[in-house]
Amino acid sequence: MLYKKIYKSIVGKILIIFVEENLLGLYLESQKEFDEKLKDEEIKLINLKSLDDFDEEKFKILKLTEDWLDKYFVGKDPGFLPPIKVSGSEFRKDVWEVLLKIPYGETMTYKEVGEELLKSGKYERVSNQAVGGAVGHNPISLIIPCHRVIGSDGSLRGYAGGLDVKRKLLELEGEEKSKKRF
Numbered sequence: 001m002l003y004k005k006i007y008k009s010i011v012g013k014i015l016i017i018f019v020e021e022n023l024l025g026l027y028l029e030s031q032k033e034f035d036e037k038l039k040d041e042e043i044k045l046i047n048l049k050s051l052d053d054f055d056e057e058k059f060k061i062l063k064l065t066e067d068w069l070d071k072y073f074v075g076k077d078p079g080f081l082p083p084i085k086v087s088g089s090e091f092r093k094d095v096w097e098v099l100l101k102i103p104y105g106e107t108m109t110y111k112e113v114g115e116e117l118l119k120s121g122k123y124e125r126v127s128n129q130a131v132g133g134a135v136g137h138n139p140i141s142l143i144i145p146c147h148r149v150i151g152s153d154g155s156l157r158g159y160a161g162g163l164d165v166k167r168k169l170l171e172l173e174g175e176e177k178s179k180k181r182f
């Protein structure tokens with residue numbers, strides 16, 4: 001069964017979509033998918049202040065995800081990833097794998113992400129636009145850190161959650177303070 005729960009954060013509500021063993025989606029309130037998934041009646045909404053009343057094993061992934069978010073939103077590198085499962089093309093999955101390697105508090109450009117893909121030997125060429133498309137379709141915002149991808153000139157470029165949210169996330173991680181690029 002698919003489950004969803006709303007998590008309240010400093011950047012607004014976040015919709016967590018999961019099954020018993022994997023996180024499937026993390027959508028910011030400002031993303032169009034947030035409302036679509038929230039209205040989806042096939043995904044059971046869990047509306048609790050505490051998970052104490054539930055089977056801990058059944059909701060372990062939710063607890064791990066909320067622990068990750070709690071640490072992240074107090075400005076700390078959570079230091080772990082909850083188990084995730086993503087759906088998408090092979091190219092998109094490869095882009096998301098590169099994003100998972102961007103360290104907390106650091107950024108990469110779309111071009112650098114493409115260069116990492118080329119190093120794998122799977123691709124002969126990769127356009128910045130193709131990378132941008134894959135970054136923009138990331139189903140697990142924050143945990144797969146698409147907000148850490150910036151333009152080659154250091155500017156903030158498109159973010160499904162909005163540029164103000166992207167800026168706030170990078171500030172939270174200390175990126176803006178250390179590089180002063182935005």
